[in-house]
Amino acid sequence: MNTTVVNTGTEGKQWGGGNEPLKSSYGKMMMWFFIVSDALTFSGFLAAYGFSRFKFIDSWPIADEVFTHVPFLHGQELPMIYVAFMTFVLIMSSVTMVLAVDAGHHMKKAKVTFYMFLTIIGGLIFVGSQAWEWATFIQGDYGAIQTKGGNILQFGEYKTVNGEEVFKRVALADFVTAEQKMRTEHENKNGLWFVGESSLPTYTVDEVLKGLKSHSNVLVRTQIINEEGHKTVLSREESIKQIANNGKAVVEGANLQVNEYGSPLFADFFFFITGFHGFHVFSGVVLNIIIFFNVILGTYERRGSYEMVEKVGLYWHFVDLVWVFVFTFFYLV
Amino acid sequence: MADAHKLEIFKGLIKFKSNTQKIWGVLILLSIITAVEVVLGIYKPDALMTSVLGMKLLNWIFIILTIVKAYYITWDFMHMRDEAPGLRRAVVWTAIFLICYLVFILLVEGGYVESVYASGYIKRDF
Numbered sequence: 001m002n003t004t005v006v007n008t009g010t011e012g013k014q015w016g017g018g019n020e021p022l023k024s025s026y027g028k029m030m031m032w033f034f035i036v037s038d039a040l041t042f043s044g045f046l047a048a049y050g051f052s053r054f055k056f057i058d059s060w061p062i063a064d065e066v067f068t069h070v071p072f073l074h075g076q077e078l079p080m081i082y083v084a085f086m087t088f089v090l091i092m093s094s095v096t097m098v099l100a101v102d103a104g105h106h107m108k109k110a111k112v113t114f115y116m117f118l119t120i121i122g123g124l125i126f127v128g129s130q131a132w133e134w135a136t137f138i139q140g141d142y143g144a145i146q147t148k149g150g151n152i153l154q155f156g157e158y159k160t161v162n163g164e165e166v167f168k169r170v171a172l173a174d175f176v177t178a179e180q181k182m183r184t185e186h187e188n189k190n191g192l193w194f195v196g197e198s199s200l201p202t203y204t205v206d207e208v209l210k211g212l213k214s215h216s217n218v219l220v221r222t223q224i225i226n227e228e229g230h231k232t233v234l235s236r237e238e239s240i241k242q243i244a245n246n247g248k249a250v251v252e253g254a255n256l257q258v259n260e261y262g263s264p265l266f267a268d269f270f271f272f273i274t275g276f277h278g279f280h281v282f283s284g285v286v287l288n289i290i291i292f293f294n295v296i297l298g299t300y301e302r303r304g305s306y307e308m309v310e311k312v313g314l315y316w317h318f319v320d321l322v323w324v325f326v327f328t329f330f331y332l333v
Numbered sequence: 334m335a336d337a338h339k340l341e342i343f344k345g346l347i348k349f350k351s352n353t354q355k356i357w358g359v360l361i362l363l364s365i366i367t368a369v370e371v372v373l374g375i376y377k378p379d380a381l382m383t384s385v386l387g388m389k390l391l392n393w394i395f396i397i398l399t400i401v402k403a404y405y406i407t408w409d410f411m412h413m414r415d416e417a418p419g420l421r422r423a424v425v426w427t428a429i430f431l432i433c434y435l436v437f438i439l440l441v442e443g444g445y446v447e448s449v450y451a452s453g454y455i456k457r458d459f
Contacts, residue, residue, distance in 0.1 A: 021417070021419055022416075022417050022419050022420040022423075023416075023417045023420075024416065024417065024420055029420070032420065032424050035424070036424055036427060036428050039428050039432070040428065040431055040432070040435075043428075043431075043432040043435060043436070044435065047432075047435050047436045047439040047440070048439065050436065050439060050440050050443065051439040051440065051442060051443035052443065053443070054440055054443030054444045054446075054447055055443045055446045055447050055450075056447070057444075057447055058447075058451070064374070064375075079374070079375060080371055080374050080375060081371075084367060084368075084371040087367055088364065088367065091360065091363050091364070091367070092360070094406065094410050095356055095357070095360045095410075097410075098356050098409075098410045099353065099356060101412075102352050102353055102356065105352075229382070310412075313410075313411075314411055317406055317407075317410045317411045318411070320406060320410070321403055321406045321407065321411075324399055324402050324403055324406065325399060325403070327399075328370075328395050328396065328398075328399040331374070332370060332374045332392075332395045333392045333395055333396070
């Protein structure tokens with residue numbers, strides 16, 4: 001005699017089990033779950049960025065002055081043009097992805113293959129652009145002085161452009177002369193093997209001070225934002241006094257410790273958030289390549305459904321969605 | 334599946350004949366929004382620099398346009414428009430609630446720390 005109940009008498013009824021109230025397959029639902037949790041991770045990072053920015057609201061770097069470069073156009077100040085291009089590339093690759101999904105619904109293998117290919121190319125262009133953006137940011141362009149308190153002092157001069165007095169940045173190389181130095185870079189082969197240091201800056205603070213004294217047009221700009229939304233420019237006497245009394249180190253470019261554009265936190269968050277996003281794009285490209293080859297091999301044709309393309313598409317669109325927010329909060333606001 | 338797409342945006346103001354056509358339509362919309370953002374970001378019109386609710390009007394415009402873009406990416410590219418209401422609400426409202434909560438807490442705290450540096454007795458820069 002059976003001791004377990006096999007039939008409950010509710011088969012076919014609403015509460016009999018086996019319902020799919022969300023009308024979605026297991027795989028798709030799990031992708032949505034992952035996207036929600038990943039969205040929360042990214043918003044955690046962006047909210048932390050907002051926290052630090054609100055904390056130093058009166059001295060935060062102005063993104064327009066930081067990201068002004070476009071490949072092959074040296075020396076021109078074109079704020080945001082390249083990031084806008086990157087955004088467009090990512091949106092475009094989202095479009096080819098959704099076209100691939102659509103072609104999958106109609107079981108058109110050749111079209112899915114073609115659109116997946118375009119999506120992968122778009123993703124690669126984006127990752128490459130981001131690498132270039134990082135390299136430019138790390139290299140820096142003008143150079144600056146860090147004070148004992150950890151603030152950044154930048155240099156510039158007033159120029160007349162179209163009849164208006166405009167403050168233009170001046171690079172250290174334009175007014176400072178490097179001299180013979182006693183201090184050489186300490187390499188770990190010369191002493192204790194575990195003690196080394198990163199490459200020394202081109203100039204010393206004393207050389208910068210000398211250069212500043214001999215160029216009467218050069219002024220110091222602090223990080224403090226005034227009422228008009230510009231960084232405060234010091235007078236000539238105050239400029240020399242600041243460098244002489246508070247100057248501690250010459251900063252060229254940006255890394256996790258110092259940042260010639262302003263608060264080191266800005267560089268930290270830039271590397272962390274765009275890096276984490278770039279890693280998502282990279283893994284998205286890898287997933288897309290795997291699916292691309294599966295499409296070519298006819299895996300989904302045999303399976304009778306291109307749902308896998310749809311699932312990886314969800315992830316790809318999510319990466320685009322995150323970039324839209326990173327673009328706004330890092331480059332626009 | 335293929336014929337289950339809802340082919341209208343703006344509450345039926347613009348209707349598309351096929352899903353492919355809708356995708357291109359949404360692309361044009363997103364491109365226009367991005368172009369507007371970039372132009373506003375480069376020229377920064379003085380009229381939009383007034384402060385509204387503790388933030389510049391321009392920044393509010395950027396954030397609203399971003400949310401509009403996010404809406405169309407989720408609804409049309411990720412096919413949220415075609416999902417069951419239960420799934421849509423579970424995903425969207427969970428995320429919106431938690432993100433708003435987190436952002437509110439952290440921004441208020443950040444503003445408070447700033448006020449301590451600005452007017453309190455704690456000095457950071459020597």
